Amino acid sequence: MVSATESVGPFTLLRLERGELEPGVPGQFFMLEAPGRVLPRPMSLCQAPHGELAFLIDPIGPGTRALCALRIGEAIHVLGPLGNGFDLDLSRPLLVAGGIGIAPMPYLAAALGDPPAILGFRTEHHAEAAGLLPGAEIVVEPRLVTELLQDDPGDVLACGPEPMLEAVRRRVPRAQLAWEARMACGYGACYGCVVEIDGRYRRLCVDGPVVRDAA
Numbered sequence: 001m002v003s004a005t006e007s008v009g010p011f012t013l014l015r016l017e018r019g020e021l022e023p024g025v026p027g028q029f030f031m032l033e034a035p036g037r038v039l040p041r042p043m044s045l046c047q048a049p050h051g052e053l054a055f056l057i058d059p060i061g062p063g064t065r066a067l068c069a070l071r072i073g074e075a076i077h078v079l080g081p082l083g084n085g086f087d088l089d090l091s092r093p094l095l096v097a098g099g100i101g102i103a104p105m106p107y108l109a110a111a112l113g114d115p116p117a118i119l120g121f122r123t124e125h126h127a128e129a130a131g132l133l134p135g136a137e138i139v140v141e142p143r144l145v146t147e148l149l150q151d152d153p154g155d156v157l158a159c160g161p162e163p164m165l166e167a168v169r170r171r172v173p174r175a176q177l178a179w180e181a182r183m184a185c186g187y188g189a190c191y192g193c194v195v196e197i198d199g200r201y202r203r204l205c206v207d208g209p210v211v212r213d214a215a
């Protein structure tokens, strides 16, 4: 059941009562029923306050717009946590995110003890979402997150659009990257999320979103 909704720049933070669901490992995702749509939509867990699961949603199409339009007290079906999250056994974590790729970062930052973070956004309005990750360095286009990466940036954990992930990987081949694909089932049954990564076809819902042995 929806416990609250908050505007965060152009995005909506949708807070749901947790019920029996576990929050899982940062980087894992949940399939959220999108009212009026046949298929659920994959969403990364953004925050896990006591008794709640919170998702940051970019209203880019009918499913995400329906989720952002939910009202307090409405109920939706939620499945998860699903997929592979980030490996958190790191000595020098650095979070890197672009756009709605900020979504899994607050939960990840909480698990890692608030490590440094670099965030990139298309506009100042989108950059209002940086308020979810206090202390992060922020760039707004035409500047790019890769401009802020040092020569030895540490253990990079990244989420964002594919060109950003590719650019981060060129600079930091060992970076952990959370990839995206369209998903229908979320648990390996439909093959709708198959993508080619380094010449191998992967079902991103079960082999990702954080693909361990992609390099």
Ligand SMILES: Cc1cc2nc3c(=O)[nH]c(=O)nc-3n(C[C@H](O)[C@H](O)[C@H](O)COP(=O)(O)OP(=O)(O)OC[C@H]3O[C@@H](n4cnc5c(N)ncnc54)[C@H](O)[C@@H]3O)c2cc1C
Residues within 6 Å of the ligand: 029, 041, 042, 043, 044, 045, 055, 056, 057, 058, 059, 060, 061, 062, 063, 064, 065, 100, 103, 104, 179, 180, 181, 182, 183, 209
């Ligand atoms: C593991 C995972 C975690 C995600 N976490 C979040 C999140 O925390 N917050 C959030 O806002 N979004 C997240 N997404 C993306 C979100 O699921 C899609 O934006 C949503 O399903 C689009 O549905 P729609 O009906 O609104 O738009 P559609 O009509 O389905 O799509 C609108 C446009 O976006 C494109 N598109 C849709 N889905 C994707 C995708 N997965 N990758 C690339 N392009 C796509 C379409 O081609 C189309 O151009 C995540 C996706 C994945 C796979």
Ligand code: FES
Residues within 6 Å of the ligand: 182, 183, 184, 185, 186, 187, 188, 189, 190, 191, 192, 193, 194, 203, 204, 205, 206
């Ligand atoms: S979404 Fe169905 S197999 Fe991945």
